[in-house]
Amino acid sequence: MDDTYDFVMAGGGAAGLSLAYHLRRNGFVDERVLIIDKDDKRSNDRTWCFWSADETDFDQIAAKRWSKLAVIAENTQVLELAPYTYTMVRGVDFYGYVKEFLSRDANTVFLTAVVDEIRDGDAFAEVVADGRTYQARWVFDSFFVPRNFTVDTKKYHFLKQHFTGWFIETESPEFDPETVSWFDFRTPQNNEMRFMYVLPESPTRALVEFTLFSADLLSEEQYENALKAYVHGVLDIDRYVIHESEHGVIPMTEQPFPRRGGRRIMYTGTKAGRVKASTGFAFNRIQKDSLAIVASLKAYGHPFRVKRAPRRYRVFDTILLQIMYRRGGESKDVFTRLFRKNSIHRLFRFLDEESSIRDDLAIMVSVRWGLFIGAWFRTRILRKI
Numbered sequence: 001m002d003d004t005y006d007f008v009m010a011g012g013g014a015a016g017l018s019l020a021y022h023l024r025r026n027g028f029v030d031e032r033v034l035i036i037d038k039d040d041k042r043s044n045d046r047t048w049c050f051w052s053a054d055e056t057d058f059d060q061i062a063a064k065r066w067s068k069l070a071v072i073a074e075n076t077q078v079l080e081l082a083p084y085t086y087t088m089v090r091g092v093d094f095y096g097y098v099k100e101f102l103s104r105d106a107n108t109v110f111l112t113a114v115v116d117e118i119r120d121g122d123a124f125a126e127v128v129a130d131g132r133t134y135q136a137r138w139v140f141d142s143f144f145v146p147r148n149f150t151v152d153t154k155k156y157h158f159l160k161q162h163f164t165g166w167f168i169e170t171e172s173p174e175f176d177p178e179t180v181s182w183f184d185f186r187t188p189q190n191n192e193m194r195f196m197y198v199l200p201e202s203p204t205r206a207l208v209e210f211t212l213f214s215a216d217l218l219s220e221e222q223y224e225n226a227l228k229a230y231v232h233g234v235l236d237i238d239r240y241v242i243h244e245s246e247h248g249v250i251p252m253t254e255q256p257f258p259r260r261g262g263r264r265i266m267y268t269g270t271k272a273g274r275v276k277a278s279t280g281f282a283f284n285r286i287q288k289d290s291l292a293i294v295a296s297l298k299a300y301g302h303p304f305r306v307k308r309a310p311r312r313y314r315v316f317d318t319i320l321l322q323i324m325y326r327r328g329g330e331s332k333d334v335f336t337r338l339f340r341k342n343s344i345h346r347l348f349r350f351l352d353e354e355s356s357i358r359d360d361l362a363i364m365v366s367v368r369w370g371l372f373i374g375a376w377f378r379t380r381i382l383r384k385i
Ligand SMILES: Cc1cc2nc3c(=O)[nH]c(=O)nc-3n(C[C@H](O)[C@H](O)[C@H](O)COP(=O)(O)OP(=O)(O)OC[C@H]3O[C@@H](n4cnc5c(N)ncnc54)[C@H](O)[C@@H]3O)c2cc1C
Pocket: 010, 011, 012, 013, 014, 015, 016, 036, 037, 038, 039, 045, 046, 047, 048, 049, 050, 113, 114, 115, 116, 142, 143, 144, 246, 247, 248, 249, 250, 268, 269, 270, 271, 275, 280, 281, 282, 283, 284, 286
């Protein structure tokens, strides 16, 4: 193997594969691409959901698409999504689909190896994987190592979105396959933001996920007990089997993430802060970021000219993180109000960081003023966490 490439993806998960995919789809057909991952990505290590009003590149591998979302607390709000849909893609289908697409040309090489080191240079960067060195004009580094990640908690919030989900099958029809329960708050809140997330694939099959936005993780038993209590006590389902389970921890912080690892190294994915700080969603953001990198390469010959979201979204993320951190028990009220007083389309625009000032004002006034102003005052004026 010749060890010189145009692009090396150090990490071939969502960000590495998405970028390679969008490069090939957008004119970078002759460039040599090496994708290095320590895992062969043949198992379903996660399930992604995202919303979109337009067709997406991954509609054809969607495991399920929904037209309604429900938010459940004391009352149930059912939100009609059209023209949006909420789509679920299994990790294993995404990896298979993108790898098959990339394997059609001989210029893409996949390597299963552990990246040990990435070294910057003037004209090339070097990636050392399993003891061998590869050179590239550009290296995109997307492997995020939680134990190496630190947040300055005097200046920034550091919460985690953590969850355990069960793919369950019931004996009798129990679910409405048209409707995702996005937030079902019928689980003890313990002064934190806690909810159940139910993704029904059919009347008898669903992914049921116990999700928390909080600073500390729970024990395995605590996630499982909450799921059992919800399935039995709230959904009133006694007979079911668990086919698969998933567990995840996603960092939530407004601390800025560096994009540059050097002259020839760019960070992408979680490592580059592509996870939305206040929600944990990243899949769509990674697609948009990949397209922005491709556009920068085309226009400027380097990948770094990617537009940042307007600053106000970081302020909003900070305020939401503050409410979840200090007043976690009130998150249920905040979120149910947001959905009651705003259309889901406005909320999607806001979460996509594409809202108008009018949208933003409407969203701000729909949160209890005292809570919003208190969080703003503490974080922006007192500069406290
Ligand atoms: C369980 C789970 C569910 C999620 N669900 C959603 C969702 O529904 N919607 C949404 O928008 N976001 C979701 N996210 C958040 C986000 O979309 C994902 O975390 C996404 O995979 C991030 O992409 P990434 O490329 O940054 O990281 P990853 O996809 O994790 O890719 C990083 C890759 O680096 C590889 N790697 C690590 N260390 C090395 C090394 N030393 N050498 C070589 N390779 C290495 C890993 O094997 C991995 O393949 C979820 C996250 C998790 C964990």
